[in-house]
Amino acid sequence: MIEVENLVKRFGGKVALKGISFTVYDGEIYGLLGPNGSGKSTTMRILAGIIPPTDGKVVVEGIDVAENPIEVKRIVGYIPETPVLYESLTPMEFFSFVGSIRGIPRTDLEERVERLGRAFGIEEYLGELIGTLSFGTQQKVSIIAGLLHDPKALILDEAINGLDPKSARIMKELLNGFKEEGRSIVFSTHILAIAEAICDRIGIIYNGELIAEGTPEELKRFAHEESLEDVFLKLTESQEEVSSLVRALREAF
Template sequence: MIEVEDLTKGFGSTMAVKGITFTVADGEIYGLLGPNGSGKSTTMKILAGILQPTSGRVVVGGIDVDKNPIEVRRITGYVPETPVLYESLTPVEFFNFVGSVRGIPREELQERVETLVRAFGIESYLGEMIGSLSFGTRQKVSLIAAMLHDPRVLILDEAMNGLDPKSARILRELLLQFRDEGKSIVFSTHVLALAETICDRVGVIYNGEIIAEGTVEQLKEFAHEESLEDVFLKLTESQDEVAGIVQVLKETL
């Protein structure tokens, strides 16, 4: 389980996160949705033990992130918005490195690497330097590395970025499987149709604050809209702006 209570994070005079509160149960996929600059990635980094909060309480799997971020990182799998990898290593070397850091037994590591590599279709890239790989392939390497140790909690920040449709579908099915195994998953995405299909609950974050939360159906009812995309645009005050831009384009082009 993930518990976030009155979380704030400031960078100098700028408050990126302003007192947000939410929980993610075991066996739940929670979608954190918001426009660029809303505080999503900052929140995800705090949950993963990468950033230290300014104030508030964050507990991941029963562990206080502020007091023991290393232990939090041990039980979580984290995929950042932009893959952060060792570019001078090959994927195989990187997976072996991750396995040694995570303390995964060699036979178990080999089996999990083979299974995930085959699932995401990167067999032909295993001997290439990571720095030479495409963004999409690097994203697959990042995803595989995050799942190797069978984490109790998955924190995925725009993890679908760069994935081809087949790989995106495989990731979707994996997340549903992990949820059924009782894992807690926090998932941010700009693909709102995807969030609508896999998220048990959704929190909409805007200007560092969660402005709405609930199931997709509850948010639709709250906003009097028929799709999550329309709910999102309405709650983030973008609906009229988008309509105006579209009208200008129609008149101009």
């Protein structure tokens, strides 16, 4: 379980998060959606123990993030929006490095790399320098690195970005499998159709505040809209702006 209570984050004079609260239950995929700059990635990084909160409380699997961020990092699988990799290493060297930090036995590491590498189709790239790989392949390396230690909770910030359709489908099936095992999953994406398909509940964050929360069907009823995309645009005050921009483009052409 992941519990977020009155979470606040300030960067100098800017307030990125304004006291948001939500709970992610065991065996649940919770979607955190919002426009760029809304506070999604900041929230994800706090949940993963990467940066400390300014105020409020975050508890991941019974561990307070502010009190013990190292322990939180040990049990959480965090996959950032942009892969953070060592470009002068090969994927296999990088996985070995991650395994040594995580304390993964060598035989377990090799078995997990073989299984995940085959699933995501990167076996032929394991000996290539990461800096020479495409963005999509680097994203697969980042995903595998985040799963190697068999985490109890998953924090995925736009993790499907750059994946080909087959790999995106595999990722969705993996998440459903983790859900069935009772793990807590926080999932962020700009692809609303994917969020609607796999998320049990969704929280919409806007200007650092959680403005709506519920199942996809509950959100559609609340906003009187037929699609999650229309719900998102309406609640983030983007619907009229989008319509205006589209009209202007049509007139220009």
